[in-house]
Amino acid sequence: MTTEELEALLAAQPMSLLQRLAQGRVHRHVRLGKRHLIDALLRHASVNRAGLESDLQALMQRDASAGHRRTSGPPARHRGRPPQAERHPAKSSESEPAEPATDLSALLEGIGVPPPQPFFPDPWQEEALSRLTTTDVIVSVPTGSGKTYVAIEAARRAIEADRTVIYTSPLKALSNTKFTEFTRIFGADRVGILTGDRRDNPQAPLLIMTTEILRNLLYDAAGGEIDVRLDTLGLVIMDESQYLADPERGVVWEETIVFCPTQARLLLLSASIGNPEEVAAWLTSIRPTACHLVRHHRRSVPLRAGYLHPNGKLVPLFRSVGIPHSHGGSLHPEAKRLFAQYEDETLRPRSTSRRVS
Amino acid sequence: MPPSIHPVDLIGALRHKRLTPAIVFLTSRRACDDAMQAFQRSHTALAPERQQAITSVLDQLIVQYPSIGEHPLLPTVTRVGVAAHHAGHLPSWKIAIEELMRQGCLDAVFATTTLAAGVDFPARTVVLTQSSVRKTRDFTEFTISEVQQLAGRAGRRGKDLVGFAVVTPSPYIDLTVITKGLTGHPEPIDSQFVIAYPMVLNLLKAHPLEQIQAILARSFAQFQLNRRAETLEGKLDAVHVQMEPYGPRVCTDWISQWQVFEQARKQKAHRIQVRHREPPELAARLHFLTPGRVVGLPKGRGLVLRQYRSRGQRSPMVTILRPGGAVAECQASTVTQVFDRSFEVAEAPVYPWCTPSSLEELIRQMSELPVRIPTLPILTEDGEKDIAESQIAQTLNDEFPCPTCPSRPACQKDHAQALRLRQEVHRHTKTIQALRTGLWHRFQARAEVLQQFGYLTPTCHLTDEGEWARLIRIDHSLLITELIRAEAFSGIEPQILAGVMATIAHDDDRPGAFPRISPGLGSLLGQVRQLADSLAPHEDPPLLRADVAALTERWVGDPALTWIGLCRATTMAEGDIYRLLARTLEYLSQVHTLRATHPGLADTASQAIKVLRRGVLEELP
Incomplete structure (x- = not known):
């Protein structure tokens, strides 16, 4: 058998067989897609060709005899499992070769626009704002749960108390977006922007800048050259604080926090990170007041996951309607089957075209 | 790598299930542009009133950012309600797309994941087609935080009751990474x-x-x-x-003391026992492995024909006659039993180490051996070793207290x-x-x-x-300050200063092409490169690409050059050119801060800044 033939033969096998063949041969084989898996097996074949081929033959024979018993194909991986029928009554016809209908009503239920309702801040938003009067605050919540509201409200309160507010974002593009947004809210005369090459209204009570600019300002202030009115600085809002871990620019966030004037409150807004309590402990250790951590994992708009097959069929990705908290075996069997089928199919065209050429 | 499903079909399926507006994350800019081309060719079109809505939003934006009006994709976006959004586009175009998305005018946006943090607009659905992202050279699998950052764009507060993360396969997707990312806890961050x-x-x-x-x-x-x-x-x-x-x-630092003593003892032992020694049970057995002795081996029995020491083997060897008549060599240590039976052997000096007649006789006698033969009791004598030990101890006694220490x-x-x-x-x-x-x-x-x-x-x-x-607080600061000290910039034209700053600032290795470079800039670049190499032990040298330097030089040197003209001169994407010039501006404004000590240079920098900031670069604050 030439390598070409072996590759074609491997490509013709279902994923489940390849996985069994790869056991003990390929490191972390369950994580590989079909093409990668075949490549890894072929690499292994250069070491022990005979063993691989004989095992492949044996597996193919065993599958052929098993195939007589089972008429068609849920992948062999599921054989040991108890039937899912009672949990998914709508899919009792799952093993039929024709595309079965999967119950999507649960997945797609409730799509649409919620009725307009008066805006009430979430308890965590209130908590962050009330704590901010006395301490620094770190907010670590999922993307899109309303961090901007906290920033705007905190800025409004600080401005009303005649304090300067600095708002930093990691990207110039984001700074520009926020500048437009804040100008709309607070009025053009109360919002200024400082970026690498441009300064608009630098004496405004609310200043938007990239974190690098703030760092430079703080260095200049420490060197005795006051540039912006830092003595009236009451609040520093740092958006996207998870940039603290950015390999290239993370250091700027650290410098800024370390040199942030002690009379100003710090409000760190961050996406969900794994160790916000550690960051909070750090801030507590270097700032005059203890840092308060606001965190939660609940999204304000619930998230569901679906799997869209290339033929246009949509099925749920997980067994539960929402997203489960751990992923061990929680994939929806239909999504699993379709994905395995996809991996089988995508390989055939490539291997045949090879054989022709 | 594009997803396996055709982009038009993908959006069609999403529309059918009311999952739009959606953000489709693709691996590359190329994939995003290909998807847009597929829509350009397709015959789908939005209802007239929705097209009207898009046009009205865009008209407002064009007043502020005129470059949007010239964008080649404008008609397609208006017709099909789908757009691409990636780093290759001008910021103004990206702002337009984001605004359209925020107003709910578009059905889908194809975006790259590289700028996931920069994609600051939500949608009802996020489509994931990949499980890894290109970082510098090769692909890296998504971390849990990254997957959640992407999925986090799904579900607009106040506009959606639920958000959706839809996975669609592409050749190099790993479902495990995605599911782990969706379900897991984000990684801790490190400084x-x-x-x-x-x-x-x-x-x-x-x-x-x-x-x-x-x-x-x-x-x-x-x-x-x-x-x-x-x-x-x-x-x-x-x-x-x-x-x-x-x-x-007894001694305060007994561990070191003992360690030194042990070492000395080992060396001494080595010197005294020059000859290799066998373990005692083997040494005792050797006396009995005489020619004619019947012995037990791991497989069956054998008869010793001779015992010898070979130069190639460390241990003593024996030649064994097997019951079938085969003659084999093996180490004496493989002998498991020594039986209380031996035969007469007429020894010979060459193979098979006995006379032929005697060999035949021995083979016959071996075949007649009873099943059970008593073994020889062999006593191991281990007194010898102790003698050697005490000898060593004695010789070391005058140097170390240990041998006699309590x-x-x-x-x-x-x-x-x-x-x-x-x-x-x-x-x-x-x-x-x-x-x-x-x-x-x-x-x-x-x-x-x-x-x-x-x-x-x-x-x-x-x-x-x-x-x-x-005051120079940017990357490669040492190179820039050293260049200033070496007077490399004294009396140069603004466009050449801009070109040098551009080549130091640009850290992207996406290919571009622009062959013409002025001799002045060329020789200066040579000098910069030399200095950068000499500074390499202290600071990583920048890429120093000549093409970006030439491009910037041209933009600054020719105020009549239009943006379109500049884009035609290179294969770089519009967005990349914009970023290059914006970064150059930043570097130049850092040079400009030196006006107190280097007025001439600061003046040149400010001239360069003034010319540089025109057209598209003037649009944004």
């Missing part, structure tokens, strides 16, 4: 503190050297290092407790364990030391380089050079 030259200068400008260590100690980096040091200190305490029974004995047995017994613990203590102590002071040492190393170049005095105060050099 990425690096000490750069401008940081050293600025710190020393504001604070005396004595305070620096305390300031560095306030960093998150040191906080995390301290935490690690504390856990190690806990471990160290535990090891100290284990060390307690191994405190001082705590010798205890030392001998505990030494291995005590030594291991002591090594562990040393290792932990060293690591803790490194964790506590590493940052400070790195600062000192940087400061030393700056002293060497004359930015700092030996007492770590800023020199006149240092006073202005600290």
Whole structure:
């Protein structure tokens, strides 16, 4: 058998067989897609060709005899499992070769626009704002749960108390977006922007800048050259604080926090990170007041996951309607089957075209 | 790699299930553009009133950003309600797409994941087609945080009751990574503190050297290092407790004493026992392995024909006659049993080591052997070894007290364990030391380089050079300040300064092409490259691409050049050119801050800035 033939033969096998063949041969084989898996097996074949081929033959024979018993194909991986029928009554016809209908009503239920309702801040938003009067605050919540509201409200309160507010974002593009947004809210005369090459209204009570600019300002202030009115600085809002871990620019966030004037409150807004309590402990250790951590994992708009097959069929990705908290075996069997089928199919065209050429 | 489903079908399926508006994350800019082309060719079109809505939003934006009006994709976007959004586009175009998305005018946006943080607009659905992202050279699998960052764009507060993350396969997707990312907890973040030259200068400008260590100690980096040091200190305490029974004995540092003694003893032993020695049970057995002796082997029996020592083998060997008549060589140590039976052998000096008639006789006799044969009881004599041991001890006695020391047995017994613990203590102590002071040492190393170049005095105060050099707070600051000191920029044209700054600033290796470069800039670039190479031990050299320098030179040198004209001159994407020029602006404005000490250079920089900021670059604040 030439390598070409072996590759074609491997490509013709279902994923489940390849996985069994790869056991003990390929490191972390369950994580590989079909093409990668075949490549890894072929690499292994250069070491022990005979063993691989004989095992492949044996597996193919065993599958052929098993195939007589089972008429068609849920992948062999599921054989040991108890039937899912009672949990998914709508899919009792799952093993039929024709595309079965999967119950999507649960997945797609409730799509649409919620009725307009008066805006009430979430308890965590209130908590962050009330704590901010006395301490620094770190907010670590999922993307899109309303961090901007906290920033705007905190800025409004600080401005009303005649304090300067600095708002930093990691990207110039984001700074520009926020500048437009804040100008709309607070009025053009109360919002200024400082970026690498441009300064608009630098004496405004609310200043938007990239974190690098703030760092430079703080260095200049420490060197005795006051540039912006830092003595009236009451609040520093740092958006996207998870940039603290950015390999290239993370250091700027650290410098800024370390040199942030002690009379100003710090409000760190961050996406969900794994160790916000550690960051909070750090801030507590270097700032005059203890840092308060606001965190939660609940999204304000619930998230569901679906799997869209290339033929246009949509099925749920997980067994539960929402997203489960751990992923061990929680994939929806239909999504699993379709994905395995996809991996089988995508390989055939490539291997045949090879054989022709 | 594009997804396996055709983009038009993908959006069609999403529309059908009311899952739009959606953000489709694709691997590359190319994939995004291909998807848009597919829509350009398709015949789908939005209802007229929705097209009208898009046009009205765009009209408002065009007033502010005129470059949007010239964008080639404008008609397609208006017709099909789908757009692409990636770093290759101009910021104004991206703003337009984001605004359209926020107003709910578009059904889908194809975006790259590389700028996931920059994609600041939500949608009802997020489509994931990949499980890895291109970082510098090769593909890296998504972390949990990254998947959640992407999925987080799904579900608009106040506009959606639920959000959706839809996975659709593409050839290199790994479902496990995606599911783990959706279900798992985000990774903890770690400090990425690096000490750069401008940081050293600025710190020393504001604070005396004595305070620096305390300031560095306030960093998150040191906080995390301290935490690690504390856990190690806990471990160290535990090891100290284990060390307690191994405190001082007859000699205070008995562990080292015993270690030296052991070493000396081993060397001595080696010198005395020049000849290789067999283990006692084998040595005892050797006397019985005479020609004619019946022995037991791991497989069956055999009859010894001769015993010999071979030069190639360390252990003594025997030649064995097997019951079938085969003659084999094997090590004497493989003999398992020595039986109480031996036959007469007429020995011969060559193979098979006995006369042929005797060999035949032996084969016959072996076949007639009974099943059970008594084995020989062999006594091992091990007195010999002790003699050697005491000999060594005696010879070492005048150098070491150990052989006669009362705590010798205890030392001998505990030494291995005590030594291991002591090594562990040393290792932990060293690591803790490194964790506590590493940052400070790195600062000192940087400061030393700056002293060497004359930015700092030996007492770590800023020199006149240092006073202005600290204002250059960008990457490759050392290269730029050294160029200024070498007077490389004295009396040069604004466009050449801009070109040099562009080539230092640009850190992207996406290919572009622009062959024509002025001789002045060319020779200056040679000088920059030489200096960058000589600074390589202290600062990573920038890419220094000549094509971006030439491109910037052309933009600054020819004020009549239009943006379209500039884009035609290179294969770089519009967005990349924009970023290059914007970054050049930033670098030039840093040079401009030197107006107090280098008025001529600052003036040139400000001239360059003025010409550079025109057209598209003027649109955004």
